[in-house]
Amino acid sequence: MNIYRKIINLNVNLAKLKKNGTTIGFVPTMGSLHEGHLSLLKRSKKENDVTIVSLFVNPEQFNSAVDLELYPRDELKDFKMLEEHANDIVFCPDVKEMYPKKEEHFFELDGLDSVMEGKYRSGHFQGVAKIVSKFFEIIKPNNAYFGKKDFQQAVIIKYLVKKYFKKSDINIVICDTVREPDGLAMSSRNLRLNKAQRKAAVLVSQTLFKYIKKDSKLSITDIKKKVFDTINENQYLQTEYFNIVNNETLQDIESERLEHGVTACIAVYADEIRLIDNVSV
Numbered sequence: 615m616n617i618y619r620k621i622i623n624l625n626v627n628l629a630k631l632k633k634n635g636t637t638i639g640f641v642p643t644m645g646s647l648h649e650g651h652l653s654l655l656k657r658s659k660k661e662n663d664v665t666i667v668s669l670f671v672n673p674e675q676f677n678s679a680v681d682l683e684l685y686p687r688d689e690l691k692d693f694k695m696l697e698e699h700a701n702d703i704v705f706c707p708d709v710k711e712m713y714p715k716k717e718e719h720f721f722e723l724d725g726l727d728s729v730m731e732g733k734y735r736s737g738h739f740q741g742v743a744k745i746v747s748k749f750f751e752i753i754k755p756n757n758a759y760f761g762k763k764d765f766q767q768a769v770i771i772k773y774l775v776k777k778y779f780k781k782s783d784i785n786i787v788i789c790d791t792v793r794e795p796d797g798l799a800m801s802s803r804n805l806r807l808n809k810a811q812r813k814a815a816v817l818v819s820q821t822l823f824k825y826i827k828k829d830s831k832l833s834i835t836d837i838k839k840k841v842f843d844t845i846n847e848n849q850y851l852q853t854e855y856f857n858i859v860n861n862e863t864l865q866d867i868e869s870e871r872l873e874h875g876v877t878a879c880i881a882v883y884a885d886e887i888r889l890i891d892n893v894s895v
């Protein structure tokens with residue numbers, strides 16, 4: 615596995631690969647890898663000649679300095695996992711390499727960034743759009759892989775590519791959420807959960823699975839109430855938002871019944887640790 619920390623060195627290798635017509639799959643991550651990330655890597659390996667995984671904790675997408683500081687990092691462990699899964703190239707630049715100077719670029723994201731995560735994490739998706747655009751400009755992958763775990767992010771990246779990378783022909787592939795055996799969506803932040811919080815956290819996915827069903831007899835109003843009440847009754851958990859949205863517009867659906875083409879998205883605090891999950895109908 616080749617490890618690059620500098621854009622220029624990565625570029626030299628990429629130029630060689632592209633000259634030979636090699637197809638490139640790209641998996642952007644913030645490290646602290648788990649089976650969810652590996653599922654993206656496995657898919658990319660199947661569909662491309664060469665896969666590049668990036669490890670970069672992007673400060674621009676954090677709106678809390680504490681969250682950024684406490685974000686788990688373990689580069690050596692990540693390298694080992696990537697080696698074991700036969701990854702080809704890892705790109706792990708430092709912050710200066712990616713942001714050598716202050717830039718004020720505003721991405722127009724058609725309001726997709728102002729609901730849910732965008733509403734509660736101000737500037738988050740501007741930060742995501744900024745780093746993903748930089749990676750896309752450097753790597754120009756044929757395919758880039760994202761997890762449905764971050765549903766809103768996946769929708770926004772698709773929009774970003776359609777609007778800002780029209781000529782690059784980058785194909786965005788969205789991969790299913792990988793879960794722990796009890797249903798908890800895998801996340802690097804799960805490492806921060808203590809035993810009691812971890813036990814409570816499973817209630818998030820369990821509640822979504824229980825109430826988000828195509829044939830549900832409950833109205834949307836009742837589903838929302840049940841989900842909020844079930845989760846918030848747990849002493850460790852507090853729901854930040856629970857929205858049932860159209861898969862394309864990310865706007866709350868107007869219908870009173872669950873229908874095809876909608877996704878229920880939730881953010882819950884387990885004490886100070888923020889977890890997100892979603893289930894589609």
Ligand code: AMP
Nearest residue numbers: 643644645650760761763764791792800
């Ligand atoms: P992160 O390191 O959290 O920024 O995630 C990097 C990529 O992995 C993003 O596209 C995530 O959506 C994806 N990802 C994170 N957790 C999971 C999971 N449990 N299942 C599938 N993909 C995931």
